[in-house]
Amino acid sequence: NAGVTQTPKFRVLKTGQSMTLLCAQDMNHEYMYWYRQDPGMGLRLIHYSVGEGTTAKGEVPDGYNVSRLKKQNFLLGLESAAPSQTSVYFCASSFSSFYTQYFGPGTRLTVL
Amino acid sequence: GQQVMQIPQYQHVQEGEDFTTYCNSSTTLSNIQWYKQRPGGHPVFLIQLVKSGEVKKQKRLTFQFGEAKKNSSLHITATQTTDVGTYFCAVGPGDGTNAGKSTFGDGTTLTVKP
Numbered sequence: 001n002a003g004v005t006q007t008p009k010f011r012v013l014k015t016g017q018s019m020t021l022l023c024a025q026d027m028n029h030e031y032m033y034w035y036r037q038d039p040g041m042g043l044r045l046i047h048y049s050v051g052e053g054t055t056a057k058g059e060v061p062d063g064y065n066v067s068r069l070k071k072q073n074f075l076l077g078l079e080s081a082a083p084s085q086t087s088v089y090f091c092a093s094s095f096s097s098f099y100t101q102y103f104g105p106g107t108r109l110t111v112l
Numbered sequence: 113g114q115q116v117m118q119i120p121q122y123q124h125v126q127e128g129e130d131f132t133t134y135c136n137s138s139t140t141l142s143n144i145q146w147y148k149q150r151p152g153g154h155p156v157f158l159i160q161l162v163k164s165g166e167v168k169k170q171k172r173l174t175f176q177f178g179e180a181k182k183n184s185s186l187h188i189t190a191t192q193t194t195d196v197g198t199y200f201c202a203v204g205p206g207d208g209t210n211a212g213k214s215t216f217g218d219g220t221t222l223t224v225k226p
Contacts, residue, residue: 035216040121040218041218042118042200042216042217042218042219043155043200043216044216045213045214045215045216048213056213058213059215090154090155092155097204098142098143098145098160098204098214100145100157100160101145101147101155101157101202101214102157103154103155103156104154105153105154106154
């Protein structure tokens with residue numbers, strides 16, 4: 001049981017480049033989440049999904065897109081990266097609403 | 113959206129001293145969860161509180177949910193160096209809206225001097 005995995009672990013982008021972060025979970029969870037964590041600001045919800053084929057906006061969705069084509073995968077896309085998107089990105093999953101969230105190890109993204 | 117304030121932001125203690133962090137909301141909560149994040153790591157679930165006035169213990173950690181379900185506290189007795197990290201609360205709204213959208217506090221970062 002790998003739990004929640006994220007790829008890549010680290011990435012450096014130039015302004016304007018695009019990339020996709022992949023999150024995978026093997027716990028058959030319905031809910032999946034993408035957060036960003038900046039120093040001193042806690043975890044801010046970017047987008048989330050309550051089931052395969054669904055997505056919804058979180059607190060800070062601008063500049064990001066997501067897709068949940070398969071239940072076990074949740075993709076986060078940056079179409080045109082900006083320095084303000086430099087952050088650590090965490091994916092999480094849970095069985096249902098307000099159940100325990102299991103977090104992945106994070107992706108550290110730097111945009112130059 | 114849901115607002116939650118966590119205090120203090122930082123706490124430095126001598127090993128063996130006690131530590132408390134508080135999570136406060138202006139609205140009634142359906143539940144509250146506590147997570148711990150070690151330096152360089154990812155948040156890990158500690159506990160969930162659901163009932164008004166609920167108190168739960170995990171070894172040296174005591175978690176409490178306020179009677180009005182608007183605040184919560186995490187208390188660590190006799191801190192150890194293994195307690196270092198950032199402690200987050202995560203709250204769900206009490207009215208059932210925005211199902212699935214927990215809101216995290218900004219966390220309290222604990223450092224322990226040996």
